[in-house]
Structures are given as structure tokens and as C-alpha cells.
Amino acid sequence: MPVKSKIIAAIRQIAEEQKVKLPPLDDGLSLHETGFDSLAFAILVARLEDDLGIDPFTIAEDAAFPQTIDEFIRAYENVPA
Amino acid sequence: MSPREIVTLRDYLSPELTGRTISDARHCVSLTDVLSRSCLGGRGAELSGRAVLLAVSGQLLSALAMIEIDGVARRMLLCPPDLNPAHLDSLIADAAIDAVVTDQPEFWAGRGISLVIAAALPVASATTARTERATEWLMLTSGTSGIPKIVGHTLEGLSGAIVADGPARGTPPVWATFYDIRRYGGLQIFLRAIIGGGSMALSEPGEALADSVARLNARGVTHISGTPSHWRKLLMSGSAAAFSPRYVRLSGEIADQAVLDALRLAFPEASIGHAYASTEAGVGFAVNDGKEGFPADLIGINRDGVEMKVEDGSLRIRSRRAAHAYVGANAALLTDSGGFVDTGDMVGLCGDRYYFVGRRGGIINIGGLKVHPEEIEAVINRHPQVRMSRARSRKSPITGGIVVADVVLAAGCDVRSSDGVRGEILAQCRASLAAHKVPVMIRFVDQLDVTAAGKLARHDA
Numbered sequence: 269m270p271v272k273s274k275i276i277a278a279i280r281q282i283a284e285e286q287k288v289k290l291p292p293l294d295d296g297l298s299l300h301e302t303g304f305d306s307l308a309f310a311i312l313v314a315r316l317e318d319d320l321g322i323d324p325f326t327i328a329e330d331a332a333f334p335q336t337i338d339e340f341i342r343a344y345e346n347v348p349a
Numbered sequence: 350m351s352p353r354e355i356v357t358l359r360d361y362l363s364p365e366l367t368g369r370t371i372s373d374a375r376h377c378v379s380l381t382d383v384l385s386r387s388c389l390g391g392r393g394a395e396l397s398g399r400a401v402l403l404a405v406s407g408q409l410l411s412a413l414a415m416i417e418i419d420g421v422a423r424r425m426l427l428c429p430p431d432l433n434p435a436h437l438d439s440l441i442a443d444a445a446i447d448a449v450v451t452d453q454p455e456f457w458a459g460r461g462i463s464l465v466i467a468a469a470l471p472v473a474s475a476t477t478a479r480t481e482r483a484t485e486w487l488m489l490t491s492g493t494s495g496i497p498k499i500v501g502h503t504l505e506g507l508s509g510a511i512v513a514d515g516p517a518r519g520t521p522p523v524w525a526t527f528y529d530i531r532r533y534g535g536l537q538i539f540l541r542a543i544i545g546g547g548s549m550a551l552s553e554p555g556e557a558l559a560d561s562v563a564r565l566n567a568r569g570v571t572h573i574s575g576t577p578s579h580w581r582k583l584l585m586s587g588s589a590a591a592f593s594p595r596y597v598r599l600s601g602e603i604a605d606q607a608v609l610d611a612l613r614l615a616f617p618e619a620s621i622g623h624a625y626a627s628t629e630a631g632v633g634f635a636v637n638d639g640k641e642g643f644p645a646d647l648i649g650i651n652r653d654g655v656e657m658k659v660e661d662g663s664l665r666i667r668s669r670r671a672a673h674a675y676v677g678a679n680a681a682l683l684t685d686s687g688g689f690v691d692t693g694d695m696v697g698l699c700g701d702r703y704y705f706v707g708r709r710g711g712i713i714n715i716g717g718l719k720v721h722p723e724e725i726e727a728v729i730n731r732h733p734q735v736r737m738s739r740a741r742s743r744k745s746p747i748t749g750g751i752v753v754a755d756v757v758l759a760a761g762c763d764v765r766s767s768d769g770v771r772g773e774i775l776a777q778c779r780a781s782l783a784a785h786k787v788p789v790m791i792r793f794v795d796q797l798d799v800t801a802a803g804k805l806a807r808h809d810a
Contacts, residue, residue, distance in 0.1 A: 285775070285779075286784065306716055306747050306748050307715075307716060307748060307751070307784060307785055309747045310716070310745040310746075310747035310748040310751045310789070311751060311789045313745060313746060313747055314743060314745060314751055314753075314789055314790065315789070315790070318790065323746065325746035325747070326744070326746045333747075
């Protein structure tokens with residue numbers, strides 16, 4: 269499964285667990301609008317680290333946290349696994 | 350106080366009580382004629398008025414030496430087996446040690462201590478020890494980092510709860526414990542055996558649980574004590590079926606409902622009690638109703654002169670069973686100005702009962718919210734397929750930390766069904782815990798480490 273599909277699947281899974289009603293996950297959707305709080309994002313990043321073997325936000329010290337779904341996914345795609 | 354009023358261990362070892370023994374996996378020593386024998390080569394009197402380091406590798410010789418030294422030396426510092434040798438010099442200085450009792454005299458020769466006495470299995474001795482004073486008993490705290498603190502007790506304080514409980518009914522008990530008797534929890538059991546007219550089977554480090562149970566059965570053990578982690582390990586080993594003690598005691602960690610229920614199921618004939626004690630505060634109380642936590646009416650002064658209160662969420666104890674001081678040059682104060690020991694154990698009131706929620710120092714920080722791992726473990730442990738669990742913090746770039754849990758499943762739980770179990774555990778956690786306390790990930794592991802003091806190892810706490 270490509271990285272993007274894995275990330276989207278993980279977001280949907282966590283939304284279900286955390287009882288978050290997701291809007292359609294368009295590329296330009298701001299992360300704020302997903303309804304995820306910081307705990308939900310923390311869970312997402314930890315799960316993806318276990319699944320993909322990378323945590324782009326810890327590796328790069330100066331990494332700015334992404335603003336949109338598209339930027340979030342690119343943060344993972346841009347890290348050599 | 351005149352020497353005649355001082356009670357020492359040897360006062361409980363009357364030769365009229367026959368058939369009493371103390372044993373480990375290799376040796377069994379009679380307690381009936383122990384007073385006419387010596388494990389110090391008859392040199393016990395040389396320790397008169399000395400500050401003695403009891404540095405013996407095994408528990409059996411340590412026990413026999415304690416009997417011989419109590420009432421003779423000025424003080425005796427018990428070295429637990431896991432003591433870091435790098436801390437010895439500072440402990441020796443702080444306790445003003447001027448004599449060593451050891452089974453490794455060659456190690457101690459030339460280390461600047463004027464008197465080194467070798468300990469060995471007892472032989473008949475022409476001289477019998479004479480009680481001269483109330484010896485101060487020094488024990489070490491079991492914290493994991495840094496130099497342990499030296500805690501000063503008297504035999505009277507150490508045995509307060511035992512004397513208050515009175516003698517065990519029926520045939521004299523044969524005690525065992527998973528603890529080492531040079532730690533507070535284990536020493537309590539050794540003293541129960543000696544003071545209560547019974548016998549004792551000592552724990553053996555490294556012995557397989559099935560072998561331990563066989564040995565304890567062969568020795569006729571009736572009363573046994575350990576931490577909830579010790580008991581969970583025994584329940585997991587499958588060896589519990591071969592064992593039927595009359596009394597099962599838990600202390601040293603939070604006894605949650607799951608472990609109490611599992612022990613009730615495994616030992617339907619036994620009395621099961623959990624006790625609260627700490628090296629500093631001494632024995633606070635024992636609870637025998639099979640329920641976790643303790644009745645709120647124990648707060649206040651109880652009939653044995655133990656006074657408890659809850660302040661800033663932690664249990665505080667003022668008691669004659671408490672240690673009298675930390676010993677050493679830079680020793681901190683053991684009690685507050687009112688004489689209370691702050692145990693650092695956090696409790697919460699629910700209905701007419703207090704429940705232990707965790708250690709003050711064990712809090713993990715989840716996005717600025719404080720979480721006690723023990724609270725999460727208690728919920729996870731309620732699942733019937735779970736035998737043991739450990740909640741911990743995992744670093745997160747978003748919140749600083751998130752909760753993850755390592756879980757040991759009960760024997761026979763199929764790994765293929767573990768995804769279903771994972772979902773059930775998480776559902777249980779979501780139903781009982783705030784969202785930030787629900788583990789983000791659950792990892793199934795074969796075992797969890799337990800420290801030398803019998804407590805769940807929390808490396809990252």
C-alpha cells in the first residue's frame with residue numbers, strides 16, 4: 269500500500285476510536301479542520317512510526333508541523349525510509 | 350531502660366518449642382537449639398557495642414547472624430543482595446560501621462574495618478550470647494537510582510504489627526516469602542516466623558518457580574507473602590495448582606482487584622490479605638476483605654496506635670512502627686514537623702474506600718496531564734486473559750508523551766486471538782479512563798521485568 273493510503277487509513281481508524289467525525293479528506297483540508305486534537309495527532313504519528321518506521325517530526329529538528337493533509341503526507345513521502 | 354526489659358530475637362527462641370526450622374534450598378537449620386550454637390565461630394561477644402555491617406551473600410546465614418547479633422551490637426546494617434558495591438564506602442561512613450560479619454572475609458580484609466568476623470553454618474558453641482542493649486536495625490531503601498538511604502528501626506518498632514496481631518491460631522505457621530529478608534517486606538516475614546513460634550523457608554534467587562513450589566510444599570509452608578508481581582508470576586507459571594497455603598499475603602505494590610480475584614480462585618481455602626507497609630513508615634495496616642483499596646475508616650488513629658491521614662493526595666503515617674530516622678551525615682528528615690512520614694503513595698477516595706492510584710514520583714506526563722501508570726494497569730488487568738501489564742510513556746513530538754502498554758497474556762491465550770483481546774482491552778480502557786490515559790498502543794510481551802525488590806520494573810518512570 270502506498271504511504272498516502274496507509275496514512276489515510278490510519279487517520280480513519282483513529283477517528284473511529286476517538287469518536288471524531290471526519291470531513292472529506294481532501295488534500296487541501298487543513299489539519300485543524302479534521303477535528304483531530306493533539307492527542308489524536310500524537311497517536312497518528314506514533315502508529316505511523318511503527319508502521320512505516322519513520323517519524324519525520326522527530327528526525328528533523330527544524331521541521332515545522334504541516335498545516336494541511338497534503339503537507340502531512342508529503343512529510344512522510346520526503347523521508348527516505 | 351534496664352537490660353532486663355529489652356526484648357531481642359533470642360527471647361522468642363525458646364528450646365521448649367521443638368521442630369522449628371529455617372531453611373533455604375540447600376540447608377535446613379533447627380531453630381530449637383539455635384541458641385546453643387554459633388554461626389560466628391563463637392565470636393559474637395566481640396561485636397558488643399559495635400556498628401556491624403551484615404554483608405552475607407545468602408539469606409540463611411544472614412538470618413542466623415541477625416539472631417546472634419541482635420541485643421549485642423549497637424547497630425546492625427542489613428545489606429540486601431542487590432546492593433551496588435560502589436555504594437559501600439559511603440554507607441559504611443554514614444552508619445559509622447566498625448565491624449563486618451561476612452561469608453567473604455577475604456573481600457573485607459584490608460578495607461579498613463577493624464573487625465571482620467566470618468559467618469558460616471552454625472556449630473556448637475560454649476558461650477551463649479548475653480542481651481546487653483536494644484540493637485538499632487538499619488535497613489536500606491529500595492529506590493532504583495542513587496545511593497540508598499539508611500533507615501533506622503528498633504526491633505520493637507519492626508515487630509509492632511506482629512505483636513499486635515497476636516499469635517497465629519492452630520499449629521505454628523511455616524512462613525515463606527518471595528522477598529529477600531534483608532528488605533523490609535521480607536524481614537517482616539522472618540520476624541513473623543521467629544516471634545510467632547513458627548518456621549521459615551527462605552526464597553532462593555534464580556530457582557524456577559515450579560522447583561520453589563515443590564520445595565515450599567516439602568517444607569510444609571502454610572503462610573506466604575510476596576508482591577502482586579511475585580504472585581502474578583506464580584499464577585502465570587502454572588505451579589499454583591500444586592500449592593495450598595492457609596494464608597496468602599500481598600504487599601509492596603498495589604494489590605488490584607484482578608490479582609486478588611485470581612488468588613482467590615487459585616487458593617479457595619486460603620485467607621488472602623494485602624498489607625500496606627514501607628521501609629520508612631513501617632506496617633500501616635492489613636486488609637482481609639478480599640477487596641482492593643482500604644476502608645476509609647482506617648484514616649485516623651487505629652487501636653494499634655497507627656495514625657494515618659491523607660494530605661495533598663498522599664498517604665501520611667505517624668506510628669511507633671515507623672523508622673526513627675534516616676541515618677548519615679547529610680540525612681534528610683524522615684518525618685514532617687508533626688511526626689508524619691509522607692509515604693509518596695497517592696490515594697483517592699471513592700465511596701467509603703480509599704484506592705491507591707500510584708507513586709508520586711511515578712507520574713508520567715501526557716501533554717501536560719499527569720497520569721499514574723498504575724491506574725491504567727489496574728484497568729487492563731481486569732481483562733480475564735491478562736496476567737500482568739505495564740503502562741509507560743512513549744515520546745511524542747506532538748504531546749511530549751503518549752501512553753503505551755506492554756501486556757502479558759494468561760497462559761493458554763491463543764496469540765491468534767490476540768487482536769480480539771487487544772480490542773476488548775482498549776474498549777475496557779475507553780469505558781473507564783479519560784481519553785489521554787487510554788493506551789495508544791498495546792504490545793503483547795512474553796514477560797515483564799521485576800526488580801530485585803519484587804516490584805514491576807519501570808525503567809522509564
